[in-house]
Amino acid sequence: MGVAWEQWPGGALWKSRWEELVKADRLPVAFLWVGPEGVGKTPIAITLTQTLLCTEGDGVLPCGQCGACAAMLTLSHPHLFLLPPLGGGKPLEEALVLFRERLSKDPFLSLVEWEEVLLGGKGTLSIGVEAVRKLQSWLTLAVPDRRWRVVLFWQAQLLTRQAANALLKVVEEPPEKTLFLFLSTRLEALPATLRSRCVVWRFPPLSAQQLQALAGQPPSAPLLTMAEGRYSRLKRLLAPEQEPYVQALRDWLRGLFRLEDPSRLRAAIETLLTAPRLPELLLMGISLVRAHPELSLAQKTWTIEALLHLADELEAHLNPPLLLWEATLRLQARLRESHPTLEGLLHEAVF
Ligand SMILES: [Zn+2]
Missing domain, CATH: 3.40.50.300 (P-loop containing nucleotide triphosphate hydrolases)
Known part of the structure; x- marks a missing residue:
């Protein structure tokens, strides 16, 4: 051996x-x-x-x-x-x-x-x-x-x-x-x-095949995107206890761009607030935003900036619910202003 x-x-x-x-x-x-x-x-x-x-x-x-x-x-x-x-x-x-x-x-x-x-x-x-x-x-x-x-x-x-x-x-x-x-x-x-x-x-960074070989299973496309070629990230994301948080992150991102179903957005925020190490999770959301095929460069930039800023503030242990809600509303308003007909344009599967 x-x-x-x-x-x-x-x-x-x-x-x-x-x-x-x-x-x-x-x-x-x-x-x-x-x-x-x-x-x-x-x-x-x-x-x-x-x-x-x-x-x-x-x-x-x-x-x-x-x-x-x-x-x-x-x-x-x-x-x-x-x-x-x-x-x-x-x-x-x-x-x-x-x-x-x-x-x-x-x-x-x-x-x-x-x-x-x-x-x-x-x-x-x-x-x-x-x-x-x-x-x-x-x-x-x-x-x-x-x-x-x-x-x-x-x-x-x-x-x-x-x-x-x-x-x-x-x-x-x-x-x-x-x-x-x-x-x-x-x-x-x-x-x-x-x-x-x-x-x-x-x-x-590792290729999708290399990541898959290490994981011993084919990870879903959003997880591969979030991992950004890093197995330590993928390993974290694949842990069963992470699943609800990853789902909540995707629901939340989707909710930023859509008006319908505010209860789903609220549920996502509530779940996110219970996530261990929320800042790290938010930073992984950046790769999903970056890889989104339908967002404009400006929309990506605002969203990524907001995620970075939010992760930073959360690290400082201020008031997480307030910070997350504030960021959500501010970003929603800005994104919708930039593209009032955006709703419905985005595919469910992407985030
Ligand atoms: Zn030896």
Whole structure:
């Protein structure tokens, strides 16, 4: 049983790019992998780490049998240093127990899910300078048999400026046989000085087929649209408990453009108000608006702006019912003004 790169989306491509570097003996000091959340950076990073740490493999494929490969199943290999974002005063060691447990079960763990695991919801996470100092002392430990070590920054866009500066010194004079892996949703989130030390790989959004393969079932068209090529999103949307909220979101969006059936709109709003993490759901609604074939550019822009604004305000925990109703009425008026005969134009199926 080996971990095949191919079991992950794009795995064959990343494997061949890695193989080129290995064959040319041009392994970088640091990788910066950039792409939206949920497109497979983490599972590929875990596979690559296992490949490097495996004691029996050929540097391209891990054997899947040795002690190192076994330790990677629980992400507990002593030569792997994980740096997830932290918060709420949780010490790194304590957080890492949770992180290894969750990530080894689900390599598509999302930042929001991690926030829930770590802090039970609300809170701000970052990779701070303290974690980098711990890394620095870890790097001074002796390595038996000149084995490889891997340092994995998960959600590296959350590195604080101070942490990134401290890190620069480490990456500029890297200890030998140590690979730094930065997984980030944004390229510019890392300072240019640090970026210049990294080989950048860009991870694109997943195709409908790739999403379907990961989900093990064909998702409905609106869910695929809302997922925007990110499996972490699709996974969330496919959870049975999400179904009423997704339906309510679609009813609500439809209700913005139609006068009939105000009771359905009211019911949708009431359901939305009970949704866990409504801001996140509203933001996923943006992709439905964007993909709508019949809305004008102006209508899309207003609706998307309103959704962004609403999600922002809701994050601040103001008065959710008031905010949602206000936004609904304001947007309805504006959309109808822009196109008084719009009603009935829109197909039920689209939202
Ligand atoms: Zn192995």
